[in-house]
Amino acid sequence: MALVRGGHDGNVTGSRRAKFTPAAFVFFCKAACAGFACRYALRMSNFAYRFGDCVIDPATRVLRRAGRIVSLPPNAFDCIAYLIEHRDRAVGRDELIAAVWGKADVDDAQLAHVVRKARRAIGDNGTEQSAIHTLPRFGFRWAREVELRSVAAGEVPPAAPAFTAPAAEAKAALPWQRIRRPGVWVPLCVSAILLVVGYLWHGHRTEPAVQDVDSALSATKAGDAIAVLPVDTGTITGSEWAWLRLGLMDLISTRLRDAGLVVVTSSNVVALLRDKSSSASAMDELRSATGARYLIAPSLAKSSSGWVARLSWGENGQFTNEVEAHAKDAPSAAIAVTERVLDQLDRRRKRGAGSPTDLPATELFQRAEAAALVGDFSQARRLLTSAPSELRDSPELLLNLARVELRGGDFESASQRFAELEKRISAENDPALRARALIGLGTAKFRLRHFDEVEPLMTEALVLLTADDASTDVGEAFLRRGSVHLFRSRIAEAAADFSRARIAFELAGDSLALARVDFNMGVLQDALGRTASSLPLYERAARQFDRFGAMPDLVIATSNQITTHLDLMQPAEALRVVGLAGTRFEKLDAPHLRHLFKWQHARALLGNGRVTEARVLLDELVGGIxxxxxxxxxxxxxxxxxxxxxxxxxxxxxxxxxxxxxxxxxxxxxxxxxxxxxxxxxxxxxxxxxxxxxxxxxxxxxxxxxxxxxxxxxxxxxxxxxxxxxxxxxxxxxxAQAVRLYEDVLAWSIRSAPPARMAEVAGSYLDFLLDQGNIERATAIAGQLGPWAESDFRCAQLRARLYRALGQTDAWQTALVQVRRLAGERPVPTSVAAAL
Missing domain, CATH: 1.20.58 (Methane Monooxygenase Hydroxylase; Chain G, domain 1)
Incomplete structure (x- = not known):
C-alpha cells in the first residue's frame, strides 16, 4: 500500500455479480423458475389484487389507478406482482432480479430504475415507501394491505372488494401453487437451461476484462468522431463580440452531439489549441490527441441583413465541403448552418427546431461558457448573476452558475447551489435537469470528501439518465461513483463503473476525461496489489494531461508515479520523474498541489540518500503549509x-x-x-x-x-x-509469539503487498532472526529481497548483513560496496559494516 494514493479528483452501483457456487446456482434457478411459474399462473388465474386506489389484474396484465389504466413496462408490472405474491416476507435483491428478468447480469441501477417506475405507477415514492419498502443491503418488502378478489374471465374488477384476506390466507389460495398441467414445466425447464448457460458465462468472469472494453471502444470511435474548431470571426471586432469565437463553437458542437454524432468536447479543443494557431501541425495534434477523423471549421461574418455563418468540413484536415446559412442573429445563423451539415449527413436523431427557442437565454449561456472555457470563471459568474430578472431564477441559469463555481474550485458554493436546485426540480417534471443537478452535487461532495453522500446521488442520476447515453454527464456519474467504490475497496463495483465511464466519455468525445479514467484504473490496479500494472496507466494519463495542459491533473498523476516507483523500490526512477516535471508546478495557483509535489520530491530525494536536500524541502514545506x-x-x-x-x-x-x-x-x-x-x-x-x-x-x-x-x-x-x-x-x-506474528504478516506481504511493504516486514523479521541465530530461516527470507538489493538501500543492507552472519567474507565485501554506493548521506549500520 502506498503512503498516499487515491482516486482522481478531476471521477452506481455497478454490475454486481455474485461468485458462482452450487448453492448460489440452486437459489438462482429456484427464483427464476418461481418467477416464470408466477407469471404463467398469474395469466391463468381469476384473481385480482386491490390496494389503496389501485387494482392489478394479473390475468390481463392491467394495472388501474383511480379507475384509469396505468401504462408501465412489463418488468415493472412483474415486480409489483411478485412482491405482492410474496408479501408475507422480505424478497432479496437477487431473488427479485431472477424472478423478473430471469438472468443474472442485471445491475443495481437497472433494478432501481424498475422499482422506481413501479412505485410511480402505484403512487408510491422512494421517500415514503408506503407500498414497496426498501431493506438496505438486502432487497424489498411489500408494505401495504392487499385485498384479493375473484374475477370472472374478461371482467374488470369492481372498485369495492368482495372480501379481504390476511396475507397468509390469501397466499394459500393462489392458483399457481396447485398447478398440475405438465405443459407448464416445459418452458420453465428450457428457460432454466438457458439461465444456467448465461449464468455460467457471466459467473466465471470474476474480474473485469478491461482490455476487451478498450478494443470495443476503438471500434466504436473509428470513423465517427468530429472536432469543431473555434469560430473564425474575421473582421468582427469589439469586446461585445469576443464570446462568439468559443461560444458558438460550443453551440455547434452541442447541436451536432444532440443529433447523435460523436463530437469532441469543447473544453478538449480549447485545451489543445490554447497556445497554437490553426496551422496544419496544430490540426494534426488535435486529431492525434482526440482521435477525431473529421474537422469542422466555422466562420462568421456580418451582412447587410444580419449574419452569415459558414462551416467548412472534411476528413483528415482536408476541408472539402462547405455550407452557409443566413439569420438575423449570430446564434440562429450558427444553428441553421449546423442543420445544413446534418442534412448532408442525413442525421436527424434527436434534432429539434432550426433556431433557438429562447434566444436571450441561449446567448447568455454561450457567453458564460465561452468565458469558462478559457478559465475566466469570474467573468462567467458575473454574466450569469447579472442576467435579466426573467432568467435569473430559472433552473437552467442556476445549473449553469453552479457548474461555473464547481469548475472554478468553489466547492462549498457549488454544493449549496446544486442542493437548492435538486430541491426545486422533480424527476417527473424534468428528469434530465434533475440528473445534472444530482451529478453536480455529487461531484462537489466528492471534492469536499463527503464520500458517503456521493454514491446515492450518482445512482439516482443514472436511473434518470440513459446509462448508455453518449454524455459526459453519464461518464461523470459512473466515474465519481466508481471512485467512491474504490475508496471503500469495492473493487468489482469500481471496475464496472470505470468501464462504463470509459464508454460514455468515448462516445461523448472527451479524451481528457478518458485520461482520468486511466488514472483511476491505475489506482484500482494498486488496490488489487498489482503495483507494476498501475504504472503504465499513470504514465498514459500523465501524457494526456500534459498534452491538454491540465496541470492539476498532471500533478496528481506525477505524484502517483513517484509513489509507485518507490513502492517498486526504484528510487532512481522516482527521482527521474521529479526531474522531468522540473519547475513546472511551482507557479500553480493551487497551494495544495504545489505542496503535494514538494512532499513527493522530498521522498524521492530520501530514497536516493540525498538527506540534506530532503530536509531543506521538508522544512520549507512545513513552514509554508x-x-x-x-x-x-x-x-x-x-x-x-x-x-x-x-x-x-x-x-x-x-x-x-x-x-x-x-x-x-x-x-x-x-x-x-x-x-x-x-x-x-x-x-x-x-x-x-x-x-x-x-x-x-x-x-x-x-x-x-x-x-x-x-x-x-x-x-x-x-x-x-x-x-x-x-x-x-x-x-x-x-x-514464540513474535515468530507467529512475523510469519503471519510476512505471508500476507508476499501475497498481497508491494515490494517496499514486503521489505519493511521482511527486514524487521530478518533482524530478529539474525539476533536469535536462526540463520537458516533468515537465509530463506533474505532470498525474497534479492531482486531489489541492486537498487534499494535497505535490501542491500539486509543482504550484506546476512553474508556477514554466514561468514562469507568475499560475498559480504562485494555486498558492502553496493550498500555504500546506494547509501548517499545515510549512515551504514555497524551490524552491516563491522569487520568480520
Whole structure:
C-alpha cells in the first residue's frame, strides 16, 4: 500500500455479480423458475389484487389507478406482482432480479430504475415507501394491505372488494401453487437451461476484462468522431463580440452531439489549441490527441441583413465541403448552418427546431461558457448573476452558475447551489435537469470528501439518465461513483463503473476525461496489489494531461508515479520523474498541489540518500503549509520528518513528531499516514527504553487498525499493526509469539503487498532472526529481497548483513560496496559494516 494514493479528483452501483457456487446456482434457478411459474399462473388465474386506489389484474396484465389504466413496462408490472405474491416476507435483491428478468447480469441501477417506475405507477415514492419498502443491503418488502378478489374471465374488477384476506390466507389460495398441467414445466425447464448457460458465462468472469472494453471502444470511435474548431470571426471586432469565437463553437458542437454524432468536447479543443494557431501541425495534434477523423471549421461574418455563418468540413484536415446559412442573429445563423451539415449527413436523431427557442437565454449561456472555457470563471459568474430578472431564477441559469463555481474550485458554493436546485426540480417534471443537478452535487461532495453522500446521488442520476447515453454527464456519474467504490475497496463495483465511464466519455468525445479514467484504473490496479500494472496507466494519463495542459491533473498523476516507483523500490526512477516535471508546478495557483509535489520530491530525494536536500524541502514545506486548510499535507510532511529522525537515531525527536501525527484529530491525518507513523512512534519509544508506553501505543494501534480495516475493506492497516505487535513481542522477549506474528504478516506481504511493504516486514523479521541465530530461516527470507538489493538501500543492507552472519567474507565485501554506493548521506549500520 502506498503512503498516499487515491482516486482522481478531476471521477452506481455497478454490475454486481455474485461468485458462482452450487448453492448460489440452486437459489438462482429456484427464483427464476418461481418467477416464470408466477407469471404463467398469474395469466391463468381469476384473481385480482386491490390496494389503496389501485387494482392489478394479473390475468390481463392491467394495472388501474383511480379507475384509469396505468401504462408501465412489463418488468415493472412483474415486480409489483411478485412482491405482492410474496408479501408475507422480505424478497432479496437477487431473488427479485431472477424472478423478473430471469438472468443474472442485471445491475443495481437497472433494478432501481424498475422499482422506481413501479412505485410511480402505484403512487408510491422512494421517500415514503408506503407500498414497496426498501431493506438496505438486502432487497424489498411489500408494505401495504392487499385485498384479493375473484374475477370472472374478461371482467374488470369492481372498485369495492368482495372480501379481504390476511396475507397468509390469501397466499394459500393462489392458483399457481396447485398447478398440475405438465405443459407448464416445459418452458420453465428450457428457460432454466438457458439461465444456467448465461449464468455460467457471466459467473466465471470474476474480474473485469478491461482490455476487451478498450478494443470495443476503438471500434466504436473509428470513423465517427468530429472536432469543431473555434469560430473564425474575421473582421468582427469589439469586446461585445469576443464570446462568439468559443461560444458558438460550443453551440455547434452541442447541436451536432444532440443529433447523435460523436463530437469532441469543447473544453478538449480549447485545451489543445490554447497556445497554437490553426496551422496544419496544430490540426494534426488535435486529431492525434482526440482521435477525431473529421474537422469542422466555422466562420462568421456580418451582412447587410444580419449574419452569415459558414462551416467548412472534411476528413483528415482536408476541408472539402462547405455550407452557409443566413439569420438575423449570430446564434440562429450558427444553428441553421449546423442543420445544413446534418442534412448532408442525413442525421436527424434527436434534432429539434432550426433556431433557438429562447434566444436571450441561449446567448447568455454561450457567453458564460465561452468565458469558462478559457478559465475566466469570474467573468462567467458575473454574466450569469447579472442576467435579466426573467432568467435569473430559472433552473437552467442556476445549473449553469453552479457548474461555473464547481469548475472554478468553489466547492462549498457549488454544493449549496446544486442542493437548492435538486430541491426545486422533480424527476417527473424534468428528469434530465434533475440528473445534472444530482451529478453536480455529487461531484462537489466528492471534492469536499463527503464520500458517503456521493454514491446515492450518482445512482439516482443514472436511473434518470440513459446509462448508455453518449454524455459526459453519464461518464461523470459512473466515474465519481466508481471512485467512491474504490475508496471503500469495492473493487468489482469500481471496475464496472470505470468501464462504463470509459464508454460514455468515448462516445461523448472527451479524451481528457478518458485520461482520468486511466488514472483511476491505475489506482484500482494498486488496490488489487498489482503495483507494476498501475504504472503504465499513470504514465498514459500523465501524457494526456500534459498534452491538454491540465496541470492539476498532471500533478496528481506525477505524484502517483513517484509513489509507485518507490513502492517498486526504484528510487532512481522516482527521482527521474521529479526531474522531468522540473519547475513546472511551482507557479500553480493551487497551494495544495504545489505542496503535494514538494512532499513527493522530498521522498524521492530520501530514497536516493540525498538527506540534506530532503530536509531543506521538508522544512520549507512545513513552514509554508496553513495547518487550518492543509492539515493532511502537514501531517504527511511531519511523518517523513519523523522517519528521518528515527533513521538518524534522533529517537526523542522521532517519538515526539510521530506521536503528534498519530494523535491528530480525525480529518487531519489520512489513514495510511497514521498507520505508518504509528509504527515509527512505537519503534522510537522502544529505542528510548520506554517499553510500557510502546506497549500501550501498540495496543491502541492494533485496536484502531482493526476497525479501520473493516471500514475500508483493506487489511493493510491491520497487518502493519500486526507487524508492530511482533516487534513489541520481540522487545518483551515473547519470542514464540513474535515468530507467529512475523510469519503471519510476512505471508500476507508476499501475497498481497508491494515490494517496499514486503521489505519493511521482511527486514524487521530478518533482524530478529539474525539476533536469535536462526540463520537458516533468515537465509530463506533474505532470498525474497534479492531482486531489489541492486537498487534499494535497505535490501542491500539486509543482504550484506546476512553474508556477514554466514561468514562469507568475499560475498559480504562485494555486498558492502553496493550498500555504500546506494547509501548517499545515510549512515551504514555497524551490524552491516563491522569487520568480520
Amino acid at each position: 496553513d495547518p487550518q486548510t492543509e492539515a493532511v499535507a502537514l501531517s504527511r510532511a511531519r511523518a517523513v520528518q519523523a522517519q528521518m529522525a528515527l533513521d538518524a537515531d534522533a529517537h526523542e525527536s522521532a517519538a515526539a513528531l510521530a506521536l503528534d501525527v498519530v494523535r491528530g484529530p480525525p480529518g487531519s491525518v489520512d489513514e495510511t499516514t497514521r498507520t505508518l507513523t504509528w509504527l515509527i512512534a512505537t519503534r522510537a519509544l522502544r529505542a528510548l527504553g520506554r517499553n510500557s508506553e510502546a506497549a500501550e501505543e501498540s495496543r491502541q494501534f492494533r485496536a484502531w487498525a482493526g476497525s479501520t480495516a473493516k471500514v475500508f475493506g483493506d487489511e493493510t492497516f491491520e497487518r502493519l499493526a500486526q507487524l508492530g505487535e511482533a516487534e513489541q513481542a520481540r522487545a518483551e522477549k515473547k519470542y
